Amino acid sequence: MTVTERQDLAAELSGAVGARHVLTDPAALAAYACDGFTLVRAQPSCVVLPGTTEEVQAVLRILARRGVPCLARGTGSSLSGGATPLAGAVVLHLSRMNAIGEIDLESGWVEVQPGVINAHVSQAVEPYGFFYAPDPASQQACTIGGNLGENAGGPHCLKYGVTLNHVLMAEVVLADGSLVRLGNLGGEPDGLDLLGLLIGSEGTFGIVTRAWLRIVRRPSAVSTVLALFDDVQEAGRAVSDVIAAGIVPAALEMMDAVAITAVEAGAHPVGYPSDVAGVLIAEVDGAEADIAEETEEIVDLMRRHGVREVRRARDAGERDLWWRNRKTAFGAMGNISPRYHVQDGVVPRSRLPEALRRVGEIARRHGLRVANVFHAGDGNLHPLLLYDDRDPRQVEAVLAAGSEILAACVDLGGSITSEHGVGIEKLEDMPRQFGAAELDAQRAVKRAFDPVGLLNPGKVLPAPAAQGLPGRAGGA
Numbered sequence: 001m002t003v004t005e006r007q008d009l010a011a012e013l014s015g016a017v018g019a020r021h022v023l024t025d026p027a028a029l030a031a032y033a034c035d036g037f038t039l040v041r042a043q044p045s046c047v048v049l050p051g052t053t054e055e056v057q058a059v060l061r062i063l064a065r066r067g068v069p070c071l072a073r074g075t076g077s078s079l080s081g082g083a084t085p086l087a088g089a090v091v092l093h094l095s096r097m098n099a100i101g102e103i104d105l106e107s108g109w110v111e112v113q114p115g116v117i118n119a120h121v122s123q124a125v126e127p128y129g130f131f132y133a134p135d136p137a138s139q140q141a142c143t144i145g146g147n148l149g150e151n152a153g154g155p156h157c158l159k160y161g162v163t164l165n166h167v168l169m170a171e172v173v174l175a176d177g178s179l180v181r182l183g184n185l186g187g188e189p190d191g192l193d194l195l196g197l198l199i200g201s202e203g204t205f206g207i208v209t210r211a212w213l214r215i216v217r218r219p220s221a222v223s224t225v226l227a228l229f230d231d232v233q234e235a236g237r238a239v240s241d242v243i244a245a246g247i248v249p250a251a252l253e254m255m256d257a258v259a260i261t262a263v264e265a266g267a268h269p270v271g272y273p274s275d276v277a278g279v280l281i282a283e284v285d286g287a288e289a290d291i292a293e294e295t296e297e298i299v300d301l302m303r304r305h306g307v308r309e310v311r312r313a314r315d316a317g318e319r320d321l322w323w324r325n326r327k328t329a330f331g332a333m334g335n336i337s338p339r340y341h342v343q344d345g346v347v348p349r350s351r352l353p354e355a356l357r358r359v360g361e362i363a364r365r366h367g368l369r370v371a372n373v374f375h376a377g378d379g380n381l382h383p384l385l386l387y388d389d390r391d392p393r394q395v396e397a398v399l400a401a402g403s404e405i406l407a408a409c410v411d412l413g414g415s416i417t418s419e420h421g422v423g424i425e426k427l428e429d430m431p432r433q434f435g436a437a438e439l440d441a442q443r444a445v446k447r448a449f450d451p452v453g454l455l456n457p458g459k460v461l462p463a464p465a466a467q468g469l470p471g472r473a474g475g476a
Contacts, residue, residue: 001045001068001088009066009090010046016058021096023047032091035076035083039341039395040424044085051096053171053179053209060207061177063090064454071456072207074115074143078150079342080423082202086458092207094145100124101210109168109185109212114145118152121213130215133160136419137327145208151200153419155251155326156283158377160216162419164199171210172198175450185212197445202421203456205449219285222250223295224313226270226322227302232256232278232372236352238305239376242282243349245301247294251283252377256356258336259329259371259384266332268324276308280376281322329373330384337369337386341398344420345409349379358408359383366397380418381409407432422460430462440464 001009006024014022023029024046033041045068050056063070069089076083085091094115101111105128110121118139121132135154136142142152148170153162160166169183183195198205229235232254239252255263256278264272272279280302284294299310313319333340347355356372363370363385371384385401387394406416406429416422416429430439443461447453 006045009062009068012062013046013048013059013090016062017048017050017055021049021051023049032073032076032083032085032093035073035078035081037079037081037084037423037425038339038389039399040081040084042084042086042088044091045088047091047093049093049096053173056092056173056207056209057177057179059090059092059177060173060175064176064452067452067454069454069457072114072145072149072203074146075117075141077138077142078146078421078423079344080417080421080425082149082421082423082456082459083146084424086424089457094143094207097209098143103128103215105130107185108215110215111210111212112144113210114143114148114208116144118142118144118147121215125215126218129218131218132166132213132215133157134163134166137330139327144211144213148199148208148211149201149203150419150421153375153378153380155253155281155323155375158252158375159248159250159285164196166214167195167199167211168214169212170195170198170208172206172208174206175452175454179209180206183212187214197449200421201446201449202423202460204446204460205455207455219250221288221291222283222285222319223291224281224283224319224322225295225298225302226311226313227280227282227307228273228276228309228311229278229280229306230276230308231306233353233356234305235278235280235307236356236376238280238302238307239352240350241301241304242298243377245297247284247297249282249294249298249377250285251281252375253281253326254372254374254376255279255326255329256372258369258386259332259373262332262336262371263325263329265335266325266328268321268328270322270325273308281326283319326373329371330382333371333384333386336371337388339389340371340384340386341402342382342384342420343402343405344417345381345383345406345414346418347379347381347409347412347414349377351412351414352376352379355379355381355408355412355414358412359405362401362404362408366401368394368397368401375418378418379414381405403429424459427458427460427462430460436464
């Protein structure tokens with residue numbers, strides 16, 4: 001796009017949303033060049049901040065007529081490059097659309113705009129004894145629109161389910177500016193599950209401008225246990241035994257020794273022993289009598305696996321400290337490394353010990369340190385590969401190691417992603433999991449929603465010519 005074309009586009013967009021809501025200054029645009037995946041950057045043609053559904057429609061009609069690609073963005077906490085504006089895309093920053101609307105306690109739902117912060121949903125319904133269950137670690141910053149795009153999870157999704165399980169209905173603007181409503185407030189399918197297709201599509205099908213979220217009652221009692229292990233693989237075996245015993249914890253989280261070093265140097269230290277190999281946090285909720293029994297059973301199972309120490313949260317304050325410590329783990333990596341690159345593979349719970357062993361082997365082979373922070377209960381691994389981005393050899397090693405870790409997850413019967421999405425980061429890894437026919441089928445679904453391919457181009461699905469590639473240089 002030439003300078004004149006960009007100026008003309010900005011002028012027309014200003015007519016739709018107001019000049020103060022169209023950003024064109026290079027310094028302002030630089031802030032939108034990437035999201036939490038910082039290894040790829042691209043400057044948008046401009047940034048538009050619509051304030052209503054009608055303004056989103058107007059913007060998309062202008063872009064469709066001009067054949068200009070675009071993408072929606074919230075706070076940029078995505079970790080796979082999903083909000084990086086490739087091909088000179090226009091960014092629709094939805095931060096102005098941040099209102100919480102109707103709350104229906106009897107039916108158990110709340111209406112929100114896409115720019116609402118995840119944690120604010122629970123805060124809005126907490127006085128009535130409800131909460132919004134999906135709780136990604138970034139819940140104090142990430143937005144509901146992004147959560148729908150990535151089908152975000154979180155520690156408590158082991159029991160309560162991921163974003164997909166908590167969205168009843170959504171208002172969506174398609175690439176041509178038309179408005180559709182998917183799902184219904186009854187929560188039952190009404191034909192093809194198009195809402196299910198939309199959630200997790202990473203903004204490649206449409207832009208959500210309103211969502212009706214399911215809220216659930218807060219449990220009457222909560223019990224949280226913290227177990228310290230001298231062998232992280234033994235902790236992984238304990239996780240498998242907990243689930244095999246028929247217990248469904250609200251959360252079952254693990255951190256290894258490197259991650260513990262980072263969080264203990266952060267803002268919310270717990271006081272973990274410096275020589276512990278891993279910590280496992282197990283939480284159960286429900287009726288007081290039920291959780292007392294489940295807690296005892298979990299403690300017994302931990303002891304069968306050589307746990308060094310088991311602690312029970314004495315009160316809500318101690319429980320909150322443990323969770324603040326865990327949920328700041330990614331940011332705490334800055335205490336021990338200039339940069340980190342996080343992966344998001346998933347394996348069957350029974351394969352966790354083997355997966356951890358293979359992750360360690362891959363990191364050592366590439367000369368990297370790795371910190372493991374993960375949702376152990378559902379086998380969702382988050383290996384954080386630590387590196388210095390000033391060294392091109394380390395950057396290359398990190399990308400190669402990350403791809404090998406995803407290959408190992410697939411080999412163990414899992415997937416290349418659980419909650420962070422494919423974005424740009426895992427494009428080359430998609431053929432590890434899907435054959436040519438499966439990828440073609442997914443492209444056909446994308447074309448049904450976005451025939452011209454203007455919504456978030458270059459994400460999720462590799463170009464057909466890339467199918468069957470072995471992965472990045474150095475990959476398995």
